[in-house]
Structure formats: C-alpha cells, structure tokens
Amino acid sequence: MRRSYVLLVDTCGSPACEHLEAVRRWLSVSLPQTRCVRDPRLRLEASEHEQPDVIVLHIPEASMAAAVQAKVARAFPQAVALVAAHGKRQGAPTCISEAIVDALHRELPELGSRQPFHVLPGVVGCSTSVCEAAEQVKLMAGSEAVCLLQGETGTGKELFARAIHYLGERKHRPFVAVNCGAIQDSLFENELFGHVRGAYTDARNERQGLLAHAESGTIFLDEVDCLSASAQVKLLRVLQEREYRPVGSTHSLKADVRIIAATNTDLRRRVQQQVFREDLFHRLNVLRLFIPPLRDRHADHALLVRTFLRDFARRYKRDTPTLTDDAYLAVEQYDWPGNVREMQAVLERAVLLARGGIITAADLELPCGEVPDQVAGGMKRAKARAIQRFERGYLQELLSRCAGNISLAARIACKERRSFQRLLRKHNLRGAEFRALPPTAIG
Numbered sequence: 001m002r003r004s005y006v007l008l009v010d011t012c013g014s015p016a017c018e019h020l021e022a023v024r025r026w027l028s029v030s031l032p033q034t035r036c037v038r039d040p041r042l043r044l045e046a047s048e049h050e051q052p053d054v055i056v057l058h059i060p061e062a063s064m065a066a067a068v069q070a071k072v073a074r075a076f077p078q079a080v081a082l083v084a085a086h087g088k089r090q091g092a093p094t095c096i097s098e099a100i101v102d103a104l105h106r107e108l109p110e111l112g113s114r115q116p117f118h119v120l121p122g123v124v125g126c127s128t129s130v131c132e133a134a135e136q137v138k139l140m141a142g143s144e145a146v147c148l149l150q151g152e153t154g155t156g157k158e159l160f161a162r163a164i165h166y167l168g169e170r171k172h173r174p175f176v177a178v179n180c181g182a183i184q185d186s187l188f189e190n191e192l193f194g195h196v197r198g199a200y201t202d203a204r205n206e207r208q209g210l211l212a213h214a215e216s217g218t219i220f221l222d223e224v225d226c227l228s229a230s231a232q233v234k235l236l237r238v239l240q241e242r243e244y245r246p247v248g249s250t251h252s253l254k255a256d257v258r259i260i261a262a263t264n265t266d267l268r269r270r271v272q273q274q275v276f277r278e279d280l281f282h283r284l285n286v287l288r289l290f291i292p293p294l295r296d297r298h299a300d301h302a303l304l305v306r307t308f309l310r311d312f313a314r315r316y317k318r319d320t321p322t323l324t325d326d327a328y329l330a331v332e333q334y335d336w337p338g339n340v341r342e343m344q345a346v347l348e349r350a351v352l353l354a355r356g357g358i359i360t361a362a363d364l365e366l367p368c369g370e371v372p373d374q375v376a377g378g379m380k381r382a383k384a385r386a387i388q389r390f391e392r393g394y395l396q397e398l399l400s401r402c403a404g405n406i407s408l409a410a411r412i413a414c415k416e417r418r419s420f421q422r423l424l425r426k427h428n429l430r431g432a433e434f435r436a437l438p439p440t441a442i443g
Contacts, residue, residue, distance in 0.1 A: 022126030151291030
C-alpha cells in the first residue's frame with residue numbers, strides 16, 4: 001500500500017519557523033516520506049518521481065495565498081495545497097492554524113489523533129527548549145533510575161514527571177504525587193511509611209503510607225528541598241536500601257517504586273549552605289532535567305494561549321474568545337514570573353469576564369508598569385534589556401546544542417573560553433546543567 005507523501009515548502013526568507021518545524025517533526029513520525037524544502041522563489045516543478053498528496057506552503061504574507069495556490073495547482077493538480085502565513089509581528093499567533101491541522105488529519109488518515117504541538121502527554125509546545133526537554137523525558141522513561149526535575153514555580157514539573165511515568169514500563173501502576181512542603185516534619189515518616197496498629201496513642205488500625213500506595217508505580221516528591229534534616233535521613237535510606245519500616249514495626253518492607261523528585265531551587269547551593277544533605281543530593285541527581293521558564297519559550301506563547309482559551313471555553317460552556325493584537329503583544333512582552341500556571345490563571349479569568357467574545361490587553365489585567373518604564377528610560381535602557389535577553393537565550397541554546405561542552409560552545413560562538421565563561425557567570429549559567437544524559441544512566 002502506497003504511503004502518503006507530504007511536501008512542506010518554506011518560501012519565507014526569514015529564519016526557520018519553529019511552528020513549521022514542529023509540524024515537520026510531527027508528520028515525520030507517521031509519514032517517513034515527509035520532505036521539507038526552502039524555496040523563497042517558489043520554483044515548483046512537477047516530476048514523475050515527486051507527486052505529493054499534500055503540500056503545506058509557508059508564505060510570508062497572507063495576501064499571497066491566492067497566487068501561491070494557483071501556482072501550486074498548475075504544478076501539482078492532484079495535490080491538496082494548504083497555505084500558512086508566517087506570523088512576523090511580535091505576539092502573532094501560530095501560523096499553523098487548527099484548520100490546517102484538521103485538514104492534514106482529513107487528508108492523511110495515517111496520522112492518527114496526535115496533535116503536532118503536544119510534545120508530551122499534557123505538555124504543549126514547539127520551542128527548541130521544550131522539544132529538547134521532551135527528548136530527555138523519553139530517554140528517562142526508558143530507565144528505572146531516580147530523576148531530579150529542576151525548574152521555577154509554575155513551569156509544570158508535575159506534568160513532566162507524569163510524562164516520565166506514563167511513557168515508561170510502570171504506566172499501568174499508580175502515580176502518587178507528594179508535596180513535601182505541605183507535610184509537617186513530625187508527620188513525614190507516618191505519611192510516607194505508614195504505621196502498624198498500636199504504634200502510638202490512637203493508632204487503633206494499621207495504615208499504609210504513600211510508598212505502599214505507589215507500590216510498583218512512581219512516587220513524585222515535589223519541593224524535595226523543603227524536607228527537614230531528619231526527613232532527609234529517612235528518605236536517604238529508602239533510596240539506598242530500597243526498603244522502609246512503617247512506624248512501630250519491627251520488620252522492613254521492600255520499596256518497589258520509581259522515585260522522581262522536583263525542586264525550584266538550586267540544590268547544589270543548598271548543599272553548600274549545609275541545609276541539604278550532600279549524599280541525598282547525589283542519590284537524587286542521577287538523571288536530571290531542567291524545565292525552561294515561560295519567558296524563554298516565546299514560540300510557545302500563542303500555542304498556550306490558544307490551548308487555554310479553548311479548554312476554559314469548553315469547561316465553562318462558552319464560545320472560544322479571541323485575543324486582539326494588543327492582547328497578544330501584552331502576552332509576548334510580559335515576563336510571566338509565575339510561568340505557565342500564571343498564564344493559565346490569567347486566561348481563565350479573561351474567559352470568564354470576556355465580553356462579546358473578544359479579549360483585549362486591558363481584560364488580561366497584566367502588570368503594565370514595566371513597559372512605560374522602558375519607554376521612559378529611553379532607547380538606551382530598552383536596548384540593554386534586549387541585549388540581556390538575547391545573550392541569555394543564545395547561551396542557553398548554544399549550551400543545549402553542545403551538551404554543556406564549554407570549549408565547543410566557545411568555539412562556535414567565536415569567543416575565547418575565558419571571556420565565554422565570564423558571560424556564563426554573568427547570566428548564572430553552568431555547563432553542567434546542560435550535559436547530555438550518560439549512556440550508562442539512560443538504560
């Protein structure tokens with residue numbers, strides 16, 4: 001049976017579009033014959049060896065759509081042509097609309113139901129940093145090693161932990177999430193290990209702990225940095241011996257669970273400050289994943305906005321509202337210190353209070369003092385801020401591609417190693433945070 005052939009034609013003279021690249025990756029999984037070419041002049045020539053079923057055309061301006069489609073129809077009369085206009089302006093929504101994705105599903109039954117921008121179960125994105133994190137997750141899921149997830153508050157650490165669990169061999173067993181910061185020190189042992197009857201006053205019945213509930217599955221320890229010194233000792237024993245003892249019991253039980261921990265702090269620094277055990281840190285730091293903040297995921301802003309608007313509209317049984325240009329610009333310019341969780345809350349409020357199906361920048365109620373301050377500070381201040389953002393983003397991208405190899409990264413950046421290291425210190429970046437997973441740890 002002949003497999004469908006898809007041709008993606010990028011006619012934009014601008015740098016490669018991450019939205020188009022996300023669609024290419026998605027199509028390539030199910031359709032090995034997918035091909036992407038850059039052809040700014042659109043010099044399409046039909047041949048007997050190349051007869052695509054679907055052509056996705058990525059063009060600079062929407063006004064060119066009719067002329068481009070006519071040219072494609074002459075070259076490939078049997079192909080279905082789908083046109084995507086590149087979102088040049090800052091804050092523009094993704095150029096790969098839901099209509100194009102629906103058309104691809106309709107014309108290409110081999111694709112199944114997976115959406116192009118869901119890089120992991122529950123995780124939406126097409127930016128380079130998120131796609132690289134997704135690849136790391138898939139590697140982690142293939143092993144039983146302990147994982148440490150690092151990222152700011154609201155970046156979705158639990159979503160990534162669930163993805164590791166549900167992509168692994170334990171996916172049919174329980175996933176138990178534990179907020180370590182919400183458990184009192186005196187109750188930690190009881191909560192995690194359980195107790196036997198008569199262990200203490202009022203312990204009339206035996207009670208299983210969270211480790212027992214997660215048996216054969218995964219236990220996710222969020223905010224692991226909040227554990228007290230005594231709780232850290234107890235957790236260390238579980239990691240070392242793979243066993244625990246319920247409160248009041250004289251017998252130890254085996255802990256057949258996979259452990260994933262998460263923190264929004266730098267555990268190395270907490271070890272140096274002597275508030276976190278070094279041996280526990282090394283036990284947790286076997287496989288490590290850094291989850292990027294939302295301010296470093298500009299390519300995902302419009303995708304997340306569209307996803308949240310659709311989901312909240314369905315939840316509250318309303319028509320999906322649309323954002324005005326000034327609202328998209330506000331989303332793009334805001335730093336989102338609360339990350340994805342903050343964006344989710346802002347858009348939920350906007351959906352509930354939207355009038356006439358339109359959401360403006362004022363409806364988002366984002367802090368607006370930052371932009372006027374930049375304008376008041378003049379061009380010099382705005383330029384310094386732009387350079388700061390560019391430098392940090394460039395360094396993160398370069399270190400990711402070089403797997404933390406500082407010497408290689410410095411050569412690619414055409415800088416001396418010493419000056420390159422000064423740049424890293426300026427932005428509080430370390431090569432070790434970007435190192436690839438060791439083959440022996442991946443399994």
